[in-house]
Amino acid sequence: MIAITKDKRLLGYELLNSYSNISHFVTTRSKGCSEGKYGAFNCSPYTEDKSKKVLLNQFSLLQSLKHPVKDLIIPQQVHNDASLVIDDYYFELPLFMRRAVLDGIDALITAKPGYCICVSTADCVPVLLYDKKLQVVAAIHAGWKGTVKHIVQGVLYLMNQKFGTKGEDVIACIGPSISLESFEVGKEVFEAFRKEGFDMSRISLWKEETKKHHIDLWEANRIELLNSGVPANQIEVSGICTYKNHEDFFSARRLGINSGRMLSGIMIND
Secondary structure, three states: OEEOOOOOOEEEOHHHHOOOOEEEEEEOOOOOOOOHHHOOOOOOOOOOOOHHHHHHHHHHHHHHOOOOOOEEEOOEOOOOOOEEEEOHHHHHOOHHHHHHHOEOOOEEEEOOOOEEEEEEEOOOEEEEEEEOOOOEEEEEEEOHHHHHOOHHHHHHHHHHHHHOOOHHHEEEEEOOEOOOOOOEEOHHHHHHHHHOOOOHHHHEEEEOOOOEEEEOHHHHHHHHHHHOOOOHHHEEEOOOEOOOOOOOOOOHHHHOOOOOOEEEEEEEOO
């Protein structure tokens, strides 16, 4: 990954950074005003962090971006596979209804310039997509439950149905999240992936010393992208494990559920 601010608190992807008509970012933990397990740069409103501090962090984030943002659109994720297209219908809704339709959503898609769609993560996999031909972007929260339900393929299918997106035109980036080595799971999780048709020889590892399975969510989602027609050279994997690098990135397995979240965002520049 690359630093997109001088203080390195906002990171980005080399593949996406080469396109001047879009903006994107991945937040880190540093240089914010939140405290304790939310320290310091927690931008997610769906935590127990003080709302004033979250808003101050979001304001600081917006000030750090080169292009103006009309709104940060952040769904209230539930570790499922529901996605939402942010279009004219969304903007015609009153504000309280907009918040309601974002509840239970784990992926956002839009072609509206100036609106930054985001997902919050702390070990789960953030995936950003950009259709470079049709100018459509998507932000996906792919936890293990979403991954096993093929959320990435579902988003690409919806992008195709709504906008005509083809896999060959998509740039895809898999962000900081828990690694194969750190993601120890029980037999029920292993079986959930196996029953959904994942090639377990490619995405899992058995550790004899602990008698535990490990799942590679990076590779599982990379395979989902490949199966949807995204070329391998148009997929970037950050390779950063949030569990190992918990001082720089939020990790729910380290800090507990009641902790901060990283924000991954993408938008078409207005």
